Amino acid sequence: MGARSPRKNLDQSRAICRYVCEKHGEKGNRYLYGRNPLEKASIDEWVEAEGQSFNPPSSTLVFQLAFTPRMKIKQDEAAIKQSKEKLAKVLDVYDKRLAETRFLAGDHFSLADLSHLPNAHYLLASPDAAPLCTSSPNVARWWNDISSRHSWKKPVVHLSPAETHGNLLAARKKPCPNTD
Template sequence: MATPVKVYGPPLSTAVSRVLACLHEKGVDYQLISVNMAKGEHKKPDYLKIQPFGQVPAFEDEDISLFESRAICRYICNKYVDKGNKGLYGMNPLAKASIDQWLEAEGQSFSPPSSTLVFQLAFAPRMKLKQDEGAIRQNEEKLAKVLDVYEKRLGESRFLAGDEFSLADLSHLPNTQYLVNATDRGELITSRENVGRWWSEISSRESWQKVVEMQKPT
């Protein structure tokens, strides 16, 4: 029997939840290993051996280790290509290239402003930190411009990389979940007809709902 892959980090982390969603889509068994960041476990020598930047997630599959959630997701899709959602990372070079370009758009254009908004609006109050109104305003404007591009694209195709759900869509789930459900800026997503339709569809997938359940307090 194959040894389950190991994922290190809390499900509430956007990067960890991205990897967990991918594993559920692919039907790959895994072991989730807690990392108590409040106690600095992510900065201890043993952990730094597998994640040299001291962040989450870290990932192990037998004798290999990886970090960076998008790279981990690509690895999962490539190694376990015949499991679960076989088309998650495309079935031919053109499909993969289309997925990759939207993964790049997510990482370079969508993630920076959405991450800032999630931190400022959802996490800063919990951490009793003062919100930076200038950063909120600036990143809301940046994200709106990105979502205008998405709105046009999603008027042309059901999902970002085509008519099938892919890793490109999955990668948007973590930040958008917080933006829609834990801040007062959810209308950035829901007020756009095509983006709102897309979000409703991808967020209702069984794989993501399993991750959301894992994020609930026990």
């Protein structure tokens, strides 16, 4: 950062999302990262919740339930059990919040909701983890709402053959087209 150490590469997904919103804030959905500092802060709170509370147990479950079977790695049953318990507590909080507001940060779809889509996509695709989400009525309604958006369905359609129909490992092993 700064004149003496210019930094061009960003590696952290939430920082990249915030950057894109900051950089292109005037284009597209103006609610995505809020229209003023207070709306932005409300979104930041739920991006933080995703990063610190939702992501740890959900990414463990995604790895254990979606990836290990295809990678022929033994599942860690203790990690699955612990993560399910943690995620259930997190989703209880989410369900209460989503009983009050349509989306996590308020009345509008925002970066707060968007940041949950990737892991939630895999959780809902897993028969073992999906009930955690679908048994919370407001979480289930919220998930149906955000996952049915055209802007999410579009990339998922492209992912489907490889990543939602049981061919994860093959997709991961396939060389990148531009290096093939």
